[in-house]
Structure formats: structure tokens, C-alpha cells
Amino acid sequence: GAVVSQHPSWVICKSGTSVKIECRSLDFxxxxxxxxxxxxxxxxxxxxxxxxxxxxxxxxxxxKDKFLINHxxxxxxxxxxxxxxxxxxxxxxxxxxxxxxxxxxxFGPGTRLTVL
Amino acid sequence: xxxxxxxxxxxxxxxxxxxxxxTYTDSSSTYLYWYKQEPGAGLQLxxxxxxxxxxxxxQRLTVLLNKKDKHLSLRIADTQTGDSAxxxxxxxxxxxxxxxxxxxxxxxxxxxx
Numbered sequence: 311g312a313v314v315s316q317h318p319s320w321v322i323c324k325s326g327t328s329v330k331i332e333c334r335s336l337d338f339x340x341x342x343x344x345x346x347x348x349x350x351x352x353x354x355x356x357x358x359x360x361x362x363x364x365x366x367x368x369x370x371x372x373x374k375d376k377f378l379i380n381h382x383x384x385x386x387x388x389x390x391x392x393x394x395x396x397x398x399x400x401x402x403x404x405x406x407x408x409x410x411x412x413x414x415x416x417f418g419p420g421t422r423l424t425v426l
Numbered sequence: 427x428x429x430x431x432x433x434x435x436x437x438x439x440x441x442x443x444x445x446x447x448x449t450y451t452d453s454s455s456t457y458l459y460w461y462k463q464e465p466g467a468g469l470q471l472x473x474x475x476x477x478x479x480x481x482x483x484x485q486r487l488t489v490l491l492n493k494k495d496k497h498l499s500l501r502i503a504d505t506q507t508g509d510s511a512x513x514x515x516x517x518x519x520x521x522x523x524x525x526x527x528x529x530x531x532x533x534x535x536x537x538x539x
Contacts, residue, residue: 316468344527353514353529354469403468405527414459415518415527417469 313337314406316418323394324426330390331421333360333404339384340406344415345377348401360387360404394425430517430530437536444502446533448515451496458491459516460500463532469514472500502535510537 313336323329333343341362346354358379359367366379376398378390391398403420429451438444450458456477461469475482475489475498482489488501498515515530 314468353531356526359526405469414457414471414474416471417461419468420466422466 314404314416314418316402316404316421318421319419320422320424322424322426325395326393328390328392329394329423330388331402331404331423333387333389333406333418335385335406335416338406338408340387340408341384342407343381343387344405344407345379345387345389346403346405348403348420350401354403357389360389362387391423394423396425399423399425430515430528432513432515432530432533434531435534435536437538438505439538440505440507442505444500444505444509444535444537446500446502446513446515446535448498448500448530449496450498450515450517450528450530452517452519452528455520457518457520458489458498459518459527460487460489461514461516461529463512463514465511472513505535505537507537507539510535 315334317332321329343360345357347357348354356369357372360379360381362381362384368374381387401420401422405415405417407415431449459474460472462472463469473484473487475491486503490499512532512534514532516527518527
């Protein structure tokens with residue numbers, strides 16, 4: 311199946327710093343990518359839809375100035391958590407849809423963010 | 427909006443069959459998926475079914491869909507310890523373009539050796 315990678319896989323940062331997470335589609339092009347957040351023992355919550363060449367679409371309650379998304383190419387989307395605080399600590403997962411006759415989404419391995 | 431519900435926990439003995447259930451609310455044509463998440467990892471697509479199908483079998487996995495009751499199940503035959511994980515059902519309504527995935531709450535499967 312299609313492969314989506316994320317970097318870094320885990321990151322620890324101090325409160326107040328910014329952290330960038332990359333999401334790459336390795337063997338296909340993705341004009342759209344999705345960013346999710348997952349708290350421990352909970353399901354995935356969609357944060358935003360990243361669109362190549364245009365602004366991201368954020369879900370209700372997600373601060374766009376806090377979570378900056380850039381989809382600069384057909385294979386790369388980045389999520390920057392600005393001025394991170396401990397409550398931003400979470401597991402962040404990206405996904406990219408492919409259309410191979412059946413609509414599916416392939417997920418990255420996730421990035422564990424811990425803010426001290 | 428769409429709502430997808432799952433039971434939270436299932437424990438089975440190795441070698442037995444596991445059945446994970448899911449209910450959804452969307453009544454339009456939709457794709458329904460099963461994903462597996464191991465600890466600290468992303469989601470692995472296991473299988474999918476379109477809402478005009480009743481059943482799909484893929485090796486040890488069998489997906490059953492009762493469209494009338496909006497009930498989806500995943501049966502894992504000969505469950506192994508490596509099947510221990512959280513299983514999410516998900517749906518994507520088909521209405522053109524890329525649609526948002528609605529995930530279920532996840533079912534934690536524990537396989538007892």
C-alpha cells in the first residue's frame with residue numbers, strides 16, 4: 311500500500327518553543343492531507359485539512375495561529391505547533407488520501423510531542 | 427454530524443475468534459474501514475467495505491455489514507497475540523471529493539495466551 315512518513319517520530323521541547331512536524335507521502339502525490347490529534351486512550355480528532363497551494367481548513371475549536379499548516383508541495387505538509395505548552399502534548403498523526411479505485415486514507419506513524 | 431460507536435474493550439483467548447462491533451449513523455452511501463493501531467504507532471488500514479456490500483473476507487478477517495441496522499463487524503479468525511491492539515472503525519461518506527473520516531471510539535483487543 312501507499313506509504314506516509316512523519317518526522318520526527320517523537321520530540322520533547324520546552325514550553326514556549328515552536329515545533330515543526332513533517333508529513334510526507336513517499337510514493338504518491340497528495341493534494342490533500344489531514345492532521346489529527348490523539349490523546350491517550352482516545353480516538354483521533356481531526357484538526358485540519360491541508361491543501362496543496364492554498365490555505366488549510368481548520369476544524370471548529372482548533373486555533374489556526376497556534377497550529378500552522380503549510381502544504382508547499384504535492385508530497386509534503388508541515389504542522390508547526392507555535393509557543394507550545396504542556397497541554398499541547400499529544401500524539402499527532404497525519405494522513406493522505408489515495409484513490410486507487412477505492413477511496414482510502416493512509417496514515418503516518420505519528421509524532422509524539424511532549425512539552426515540558 | 428456522523429457518529430460512530432464501538433465497545434471499548436474485548437478480551438479473547440489465543441486461537442479463538444474475535445468479533446469487534448461498530449455502529450454508525452450516516453445513511454448515505456459510504457465507505458467503511460477497519461484500522462489497527464498498535465501502541466505508539468499510527469493506523470494501519472486492515473480492510474474496507476462499501477455500503478452496498480454485505481460481506482467481505484480477506485484471509486483471517488471477515489467484515490459483515492448490516493446496512494439496515496447500520497452495524498459493522500470485524501471478525502478475526504484464529505486470533506493471535508500479535509492481534510492485540512486498538513481497532514478503529516471509520517466511515518467516509520461518498521459525496522464527491524475528499525471527505526473527512528469519522529472514527530469510532532476504538533476497541534482495545536486483548537489476546538490472552
